[in-house]
Amino acid sequence: MHCKTDLARDPFPIYQTTYKMKKNPLRVIVAIVIIALASGIYVWKYLYNKPHPDYLTIPADVSVDANTLFNAFVADQALAESTYNGKVVEITGVPSGIEQSDSLQFVVFVFRQGDFGDEGIRCALHPRAVKHDFHLTPDKPVTLKGYLTGFNGSDVIFEKCSFVE
Amino acid sequence: MKIRIIALIVMSMAIQSLMAQKYVTKTGRIRFYSDTPMEKIEGVNQQVNSAFDLATGQMVFKVLMKSFGFEKALMQEHFNENYAESDKFPNAIFKGTVAGLQSIDFLKDGKHNVEVGGDLTIHGVTQKVKTTATLESRGGKIIGHAVFNVNPKDYGINIPTAVVKQIAETIEVTVDATYDKMN
Numbered sequence: 643m644h645c646k647t648d649l650a651r652d653p654f655p656i657y658q659t660t661y662k663m664k665k666n667p668l669r670v671i672v673a674i675v676i677i678a679l680a681s682g683i684y685v686w687k688y689l690y691n692k693p694h695p696d697y698l699t700i701p702a703d704v705s706v707d708a709n710t711l712f713n714a715f716v717a718d719q720a721l722a723e724s725t726y727n728g729k730v731v732e733i734t735g736v737p738s739g740i741e742q743s744d745s746l747q748f749v750v751f752v753f754r755q756g757d758f759g760d761e762g763i764r765c766a767l768h769p770r771a772v773k774h775d776f777h778l779t780p781d782k783p784v785t786l787k788g789y790l791t792g793f794n795g796s797d798v799i800f801e802k803c804s805f806v807e
Numbered sequence: 808m809k810i811r812i813i814a815l816i817v818m819s820m821a822i823q824s825l826m827a828q829k830y831v832t833k834t835g836r837i838r839f840y841s842d843t844p845m846e847k848i849e850g851v852n853q854q855v856n857s858a859f860d861l862a863t864g865q866m867v868f869k870v871l872m873k874s875f876g877f878e879k880a881l882m883q884e885h886f887n888e889n890y891a892e893s894d895k896f897p898n899a900i901f902k903g904t905v906a907g908l909q910s911i912d913f914l915k916d917g918k919h920n921v922e923v924g925g926d927l928t929i930h931g932v933t934q935k936v937k938t939t940a941t942l943e944s945r946g947g948k949i950i951g952h953a954v955f956n957v958n959p960k961d962y963g964i965n966i967p968t969a970v971v972k973q974i975a976e977t978i979e980v981t982v983d984a985t986y987d988k989m990n
Contacts, residue, residue, distance in 0.1 A: 689881060690879070690881055691881075692880050693880060694880045723894075727894065741834075743853070743985075744834075758856055759990065764833060764854060766854060792871040792872075793897075795898075797833065797856070
């Protein structure tokens with residue numbers, strides 16, 4: 643019944659729509675341009691220029707003792723790589739020292755001697771986490787988190803590290 | 808006369824000890840640069856391991872692919888996931904030798920041109936590479952610098968047709984390493 647009434651009012655709804663579109667093609671062009679522009683802005687801002695993760699605020703994927711982490715890579719590199727590589731890892735341990743190289747600052751944990759001298763864990767501090775007046779307290783453990791990039795045969799390497807208070 | 812002999816022995820021992828020493832760095836810097844009219848892409852790794860033996864001229868570099876940092880997060884993602892396949896091939900390694908070290912006196916500060924050649928493994932593929940480099944002796948450290956080109960295709964890295972105009976066929980690689988004497 644309802645259908646009958648609609649047909650009586652508009653017997654050729656599709657043709658009428660097509661007719662309306664032809665009547666104002668500018669609207670269609672403007673709509674396409676707006677959609678294309680919005681898509682372009684979205685791709686530019688959120689895909690092409692999407693920001694790097696903020697490693698200072700991002701929560702750690704996993705927490706582990708520094709010595710345990712190093713031993714995991716030494717014992718079974720493939721397993722440790724699949725567990726930790728590319729993750730934000732929080733480690734706790736007693737650092738052996740802090741090194742400065744150009745603009746970078748590294749917190750270093752030494753666990754053994756090898757072909758490259760001291761071997762262990764090296765954490766490159768995030769530029770906003772660098773502390774120029776930082777002094778290590780002997781035997782006092784610290785907790786750091788950062789992006790673990792892998793094991794190069796002598797050291798487990800972290801980038802963008804920061805101290806966890 | 809005795810003093811001269813002792814001085815000569817001490818000096819030769821010092822030279823021998825220096826020559827026998829291995830030099831290492833854990834903060835070597837490798838930068839690669841792709842330049843096309845559409846896009847410039849730069850990746851920098853500042854935690855490169857390298858060892859250099861003055862006596863034999865042997866040189867080793869170990870580079871973690873995931874330690875390369877890029878200006879844009881998307882570039883870094885594409886580099887690790889699509890091109891370098893860093894989960895599958897986490898390291899790049901160079902093992903080679905520096906030629907002509909015998910004629911260089913590393914006890915004196917100075918800059919020297921040398922030839923470096925060896926095997927470079929990237930993406931699980933090993934190729935022979937050869938380049939000129941400079942080695943500078945300064946304050947007990949040895950500072951190495953080299954620039955050479957690599958072609959991603961040679962290392963089995965295929966660039967999809969959609970982005971072929973954004974990535975250069977030849978990538979410029981710059982290596983900087985400040986070596987300390989290993990204790």
